[in-house]
Amino acid sequence: MIRMSAVDKHFGPLHVLRDITLEVPRGQVVVVLGPSGSGKSTLCRAINRLEPIDSGTIEIDGVPLPVEGRALAGLRSDVGMVFQQFNLFAHKTILDNVTLGPIKVRGLGKEAAREEALRLLDRVGIADQAAKYPAQLSGGQQQRVAIARALAMKPKVMLFDEPTSALDPEMVNEVLDVMTALADEGMTMLVVTHEMGFARRAAHRVLFMADGEVVEDASPDTFFSAPESDRAKDFLGKIL
Ligand code: ADP
Ligand code: MG
Secondary structure, three states, rough: OOEEEEEEEEEOOOOEEEEEEEEEEEOEEEEEOOOOOOOOHHHHHHHHOOOOOOEEEEOOOEEEOOOOOOHHHHHHHHEEEEEEOOOOOOOOHHHHHHHHHHHOOOOOHHHHHHHHHHHHHHOOOOHHOOOHHHHOOOHHHHHHHHHHHHHHHOOOEEEOOOOOOOOHHHHHHHHHHHHHHHHHHEEEOOOEEEEEEEHHHHOOOEEEEEOEEEEEEEEHHHHOOOOOOHHHHHHHHHHO
């Protein structure tokens, strides 16, 4: 579902993605771990072209990512993204936050978009908040709206970049539970997180990044019990 081949990216002199080659099969849940600054966010942003790459190729479901234009807008909607900051539209209701993309980009009629949005909001447990504005919701609720909004675009892949890092601790699980359910339903997911419980429970595979490289690519069991590299051992020593 995701295929990256020899992807390189610099920010000026900084080599932030180094020769990244990886494949994520349909339905696989991949957790990306690694120290701050190792390139995890840049990897996610490259996958849906929020960030251009210097060289290499990225394909989603067999289709190479176009550089720009209409085709890019279409492919971007194949890749849903959820950020640390929820990025909801503050002056729109929860319902409008979820229907906007489907109406504008997918060309869905208002009523159909509304029905689908309510179904998605129900799925993430907040249909009763549909008429409210983002600021009236807790952080955990806002992040669940952000997930519903991404799902409303009918993505083939969901990228999560530290989706629970900005949340108060008591709200982390309500978001992880929604993500776990999505994983159980077979969504292809790439998840940058420091939540090791989620990684152990939901991931099929762990990628460990350091200095712009994928240093380890293993099952959660193998990675957590027998990391190979010193970088990974050091990282796990600090967080576990
Ligand atoms: P991570 O998400 O693993 O913390 P990032 O992908 O955000 O890492 O960043 C990787 C490196 O690239 C860091 O050193 C960061 O400072 C740098 N970086 C990220 N975005 C930019 C940017 N827009 N311009 C310059 N440097 C950047
Ligand atoms: Mg990051």
